[in-house]
Amino acid sequence: RKEVEQDPGPFNVPEGATVAFNCTYSNSASQSFFWYRQDCRKEPKLLMSVYSSGNEDGRFTAQLNRASQYISLLIRDSKLSDSATYLCVVSLNTGGFKTIFGAGTRLFVKA
Amino acid sequence: DTEVTQTPKHLVMGMTNKKSLKCEQHMGHRAMYWYKQKAKKPPELMFVYSYEKLSINESVPSRFSPECPNSSLLNLHLHALQPEDSALYLCASSQDSQGSGYGYTFGSGTRLTVV
Numbered sequence: 001r002k003e004v005e006q007d008p009g010p011f012n013v014p015e016g017a018t019v020a021f022n023c024t025y026s027n028s029a030s031q032s033f034f035w036y037r038q039d040c041r042k043e044p045k046l047l048m049s050v051y052s053s054g055n056e057d058g059r060f061t062a063q064l065n066r067a068s069q070y071i072s073l074l075i076r077d078s079k080l081s082d083s084a085t086y087l088c089v090v091s092l093n094t095g096g097f098k099t100i101f102g103a104g105t106r107l108f109v110k111a
Numbered sequence: 112d113t114e115v116t117q118t119p120k121h122l123v124m125g126m127t128n129k130k131s132l133k134c135e136q137h138m139g140h141r142a143m144y145w146y147k148q149k150a151k152k153p154p155e156l157m158f159v160y161s162y163e164k165l166s167i168n169e170s171v172p173s174r175f176s177p178e179c180p181n182s183s184l185l186n187l188h189l190h191a192l193q194p195e196d197s198a199l200y201l202c203a204s205s206q207d208s209q210g211s212g213y214g215y216t217f218g219s220g221t222r223l224t225v226v
Binding site for chain 1: 144152153154155156159161166167199201213214215216217218219220
């Protein structure tokens with residue numbers, strides 16, 4: 001089982017749609033959780049940190065469920081500019097600190 | 112503009128060449144990282160420097176040699192690479208390497224082609 005697993009995608013949605021990405025992690029020692037966005041041929045950029053209490057930034061809402069080892073990202077009112085790959089990222093200390101990237105979920109928002 | 116600067120942006124090198132990738136950040140971050148990313152794959156960790164000391168080497172072949180001259184600079188020296196080493200090499204930094212929860216800032220990467 002992969003340490004961080006994401007929906008395989010791609011997701012094709014119309015503008016204005018609500019889309020949800022899911023991510024699960026296998027190591028219960030995981031400490032920090034993030035969503036990154038990566039545009040084609042560009043570097044990943046931090047979208048949001050994810051907290052147990054949930055957090056929202058405009059149209060984006062992230063949730064963490066430690067009991068189920070599950071992370072989600074909800075995008076409301078999708079824009080064309082939201083088209084990108086969304087990477088779920090987990091950091092943990094296993095005798096040395098590591099950050100593990102999920103494989104990413106590609107989102108296409110169409111007019 | 113990214114706050115982590117990588118040079119060069121593109122590099123083509125032969126298998127017998129020696130070259131270096133450079134990374135610089137002035138955010139006061141104490142952890143710096145090298146990642147390798149192949150097309151349609153997530154970034155893969157290569158090296159972690161924490162407070163200018165190498166703390167993680169993810170079993171990277173010795174043809175890749177990292178160097179951290181000071182807290183703002185990170186180099187990756189390349190020698191005798193193989194065509195399969197062609198990839199996007201990303202540098203990143205973070206406040207520390209101990210799970211501070213602030214995430215990473217990535218540079219825009221060096222796109223390396225080995226011929």
